[in-house]
Amino acid sequence: MVLRWILAALLQEYITISIASPGVHILPPSGLYFSYLSTNDSSYSSLWEGPAPEEVNKQQRNISCINVEHSRTAQYGVLCLWNGIGHNPETIVQDYVEFKKIIFPSDAHLVDHTWHLQCSMGVNSTQITCSIQYITQEKNTMNLESMPHLYYASRDDKDEDTMGADCRCDRHEGCECSLSPTIHSASYILWMEIPHPTTSLRSPPLRLLTAAIIKLDPPTDLRVEITSDGKLKVLWSIMAPSSPSVQCQVKRSVNTTEEISAPSYAIVEETYVIFEVPQSCSPMVFEVRCRKLPELGVWSNWSPPMVFKSQDGYYFPQRAAVSSGSSVSFFCMYCDKNKKIPAKAITWGLNLVEQIPSRQYMAVSDYVGKVTTDSLNTTTPKGKFQFDALYCCARGIECQPKYAEIYVIDTNISITCETNAKITFMTCRWIPKKIIPLKDITFTFRYYVELDYSNEMLIKYNTSTIKSCDLQQDGHYECVFNRIQTMHSYHMWVEIQHPSGALRSPPVSLRPLDVVKPSAPTMVKAKRVADTIQDIRYLQVTWGRPRPALKDIFYQLRYRLRGQEAEWQVVDIYRKASANITNVDVCQANTIQVRCQLVNVSKIWSDWTNAIDTEVTDFNDPLRGPEFWRIITKNSIQKGDNITLVWKPLQKEESLCSIRGYELVQQVSNIISWSTYVGNVTNYTLTLQGSTVTVSIRAVNSLGQSKMNHNLTLSKDMSTVKAVRSLDVYALNSTVLAVWTMAPVSYDVVGFVLEWRNLRERSQMHWTYIPPNISRYYIKDQFYAIEKYQFSLTPVFLEGVASPYITYEFSKVDTDEMQNNTGLYIILPAITATSFLLVITLAISHQRMKRLFWKEVPNPKYCSWAQGVNFQKVSLSTSGSSFCSLYSHKKNSSEKSY
Incomplete structure (x- = not known):
């Protein structure tokens, strides 16, 4: 009502009251106060311009006022423009009270009205927002007619530029006004006006500098750390534009069970503040706001409150990721029954089963303990727990329910690189198989390039660049560098990101020129070679030189039998693009591969060439034909006996290397002979009709026939000659020793054929050729004492095959002695006779001695x-x-x- 009365009086004078000022006032970032005060005492109506009196200036206030006198009412009024000194919105009322004490030392006034004007602009915004707050100690409210208006112009010399701001008012509190975002000038001229149909209260022109009213976003990521000396460090992050510095204000309050204590403030120009650790276990609440310097921009809004609770214990860090074998330190504050445990009484445990030795403890302050763990083993996930739990305990008796999480990761990732043969790109590969599959773990390949090359240089991690890599099907990551600098050094590593921290693999430094992977050799060929003069056979392998075509090339050749998974045999060759392999079976197909390495350039091997398989072909006539024997079957129906010739397949070294078949040659005389190709068999039956025939068997391959062949003469006359006098067969465990003697004959023995078979099983007859100059032979076969066997020995002469000597029984002799001494069958009669003579001699000597003694x-x-x-x-x-x-x-x- 008083305000209405004053405005009505002003109406009658048809004037607009404003502060007389020769210049334009600067609107500071903290804003200005616009006040109207009235009283009936003219002693308080002195005019003030510029700085306040000395007692006021001590508080850094600037006040500008003008007197207003109403003749009809005999009231005296004062219009003032002034600034506050507080830093907080909570001090606006305090500024208002202090101001009234300066203008009116007593309470001799009738009415007072004050508006606070403050403007701000967001960091990423082009719109200016001005807040007009109505302040009065008597809790009066503005009526609708006296709502403030705000006008602005981009230039102060042209009234046609004046525009009205878009204001939204609340009669109880004030107005929020927005300046059009289409105006992009660096400064504006503002007027605040209290309107009325006939008159108004108008502020002097105010200059608004946009650079001074930047309002930062509230700080984020508030967190608490513990310093090395056991203090609390509150940190935050701000998103501020480039400026020399930023000023921040921290508000701290203690939240007890009864009430929240009065907040305390701290102003810093860093993004952190350090406090002493309080003895109380009550939670603490922290809030932060910031503004730009040196322009002293507008304070940002307060950050969301961060509550620091230490009554249940606090760890720093609360979780950590470390590499295997490294060490890490943790801090702890422990409250028990709302009292902090002294740091000297704090002990530590790991996974509730292992107590950490006390030598690793340290009290860094009265209530903060520290432990350092070293030589940590890689974490093994235990169900849903993918970490090792570190517990802070009181005197080793009671531990906190909370714990710190330690993620120990094996960071030994091997990075291998290779440059292509044309040195146009480099491919690097790495695989994180050793790293345990932790949740939310990611990998980043980083690198940087520099001209100088040294294995001992310091790695510049901050200058690295991320390189994209593709995951392959085998689990490897592959990173390709195009347009490489061959003589520059590439430093690279894998960064392992985990919510608990980031780790790096051991860095790798190399030059693309040092890891050139040459192309594989070309045109690999292999052939078998037979040297008839030296009687050796080998495999000759040749290939073409790879690119780049350097002289110093080291080759490796490997081979193995085709179709087998046997171990490769490797041959090293220097420079020469061929190799002769002598220790190989040239009669079998082999698989061959070749690779190479550039000597004094790179230690990387090329890929193996495509496998080639050698072909098994004949490279000479067979050396000799097979040994064979005849089995006679009496034929009572046809004329002549059936003769079955049997032979054993030739060995590879005799057939060189394969046999296509065999050819039977029959010779009746020096003139009459014929041959029959019998194929690739091991026996052939013919009918012997003549009295004498000589047969031989030739081995045939693709290159010819064998020249050295075994001959056998079949004669009916010679088949009746009995040349074997005796045949003794001795059983020696599972083998048999055959011993024979010959009767005197007038023919030359060319050999013997020993035959044997098991009579009970009626098995096939086994036979073997024996040289003519021996008279005993070990038969290497399986023999059993309970079985019956037939043994026969047949002499072979040039004139034909004699009559066989057949026996069915083993000779009676101590088999153990026969086995221990193979010549026992010769000396056994002599030993027996000698023993008999010795017994007789001892008996005669005994009788003679007896007679001689009793004679005396x-x-x-x-x-x-x-x-x-x-x-x-x-x-x-x-x-x-x-x-x-x-x-x-x-x-x-x-x-x-x-």
């Missing part, structure tokens, strides 16, 4: 004097004659007495 020594049975004499005690030194004399003397004496 009397028999006590028939000699009374000899009874009771102990002849064993007779002196051995007594000679024979003395003994005889004694004997004669005793005898004579006995006779006399008898």
Whole structure:
């Protein structure tokens, strides 16, 4: 009502009241106050311009006022423009009270009205927002007619530029006004006006500098750390444009169970503030706001409150990711029953099963303890727990329910790179198989390039660049560098990101020129070679030189039998683009591959060439034909006997390397002969009709026939010749020894054929050729004592095959002695005769000694004097004659007495 009365009085004078000022006032970032005060005492109506009196200026206030006198009402009014000194919205009322004490030392006034004007502009906004707040100590409210208006212009010299701001007012609090975003000038001229149909209260022109009213976004990411000396460090992040510095204000309050204590403030020009650790276990609440410097921009809004609770214990860090074998330190504050545990009483445990030694503890302050763990092993996930739990305890008895999480990761990732043969790009590969599959873990490949090359240089991690890599099907990551700088150094590593922290693999430094991977050799060929002069056969392998075509090239050739998974045999070759492999079976197909390495350029091998397989082909006539034997079957129906020739397949070294078949040659005389190709078989049956025929078997391959062949003459006349006198067969465990003697014949023996078979099983007859100069032979076969066998020995002469000697029984002899001494069958009769003669000799000697002894020594049975004499005690030194004399003397004496 008072305001209405004053405005009505002003209406009658038809004027607009404003502060008389020669210039334009600067609107500071903290804003200005516009006040109207009225009183009936003219003693308080002195005009102030510029700085306030000395007692006011001490508080850094600037006040500009003008007197207003109403003749009809005899009221005196004052219009003032002034600034506050507070930093907080909570101090606006305090500024208002202090101002009234300066203008009116007493309360002798009728009415007062004050508006606070402050403008701001967001960091990423082009719109200016001005807040007009109505302030009065009597809690009066503005009525609708006295709502403030705000006008602005981009230039202060043209009234036609004046525009009205878009204001939205609340009669109880104030207005929010927006300046059009289409105006992009660096400064504006503002007027605040309290309107009325006939008159108004108008502020002086105010210059608004947009650079000074930037309002930052509220700080984010508030967090608490513990410093190395055991203090609380509150940190935050701000998104501020480029400026020399930023000023921040931290508000701290303690939240007890009864009430929230009065906040305390701290102003810093950093993004952190450090506090002492309080003894109380009550939670603390932190809020932060910031503004630009040196323009002292508008304060940002307060950040969301961050509540720091230490009553249940607090760890810093609360979780950490470290590499295997490294060490990490943790801090702890422990409250028990709302009282902080002294740092000296804090102990530590790992996973609730392992107590950390006390030598790793440290009290960094009164209530903050520290532990350092070292030589950590890689974490093994335990169900949903993918970390090791570190517990802070009180005197080793009671531990906190909370714990710190330690993620120990094996960072030994091997990075291998190779440059293509044309040196146009480089491919690097790495695989994180050793890293445990932790949740939310990611990998980033980073690198940087520099001209200088040194393995001992410091890695510049901050200058690195991320390189995209593709995951391959085998689990490897592949990163391709195009347009490489061959003589520059590439430093690279893998960064492992985890919510608990980031780790790096050991860095790798290399030059693309040092990791050139050459192309594989070309035109690999292989052929088998036979040297008939030196009688050697080998595999000759040749290939073409790779690109780049350097002289110093190291080759490796590997080979193995085709179709087998046997171990590769590797041959090293220097410079020469060929190799002769002698220790290989040239009669079998082999698989061959070749690769190369650039000597003094790179240690990387090329890929193996495509595998080539050698072909098995004949490279000479067979050396000889097979040995064969005949089996005779009597034929009572046809004329002549059926002769079955049997032979064993030739060995590869004899057939060189394969056999297509065999050819049977029959020769009746020096003139008559014929041959028959029998194919690739091992037996052939023919009918022997003539009296004598000589047969031989030739081996045939693609290059010809064997020149050295085994001959066998079949003659009916010679088949009746009995040349074997005896055949003894001795069983020696599972083998058999055959011994024979020959009767004198007038033919030359060219060999023997020993045959044997199991009669019970009626098995096939086994046979073997034996040289003519021996008379015993070990048969290497399985023989059993309970089985019956047939053995036969057949002499072979040039004239034909003699009659076989057949036996069915084993000879009776100690088989153990036969086995231990193979010549026992020869010396056994001599040993027996010698033993018999030795027994006879010992018997004769024994009788003679007996007679000689009793001839000299009397028999006590028939000699009374000899009874009771102990002849064993007779002196051995007594000679024979003395003994005889004694004997004669005793005898004579006995006779006399008898």
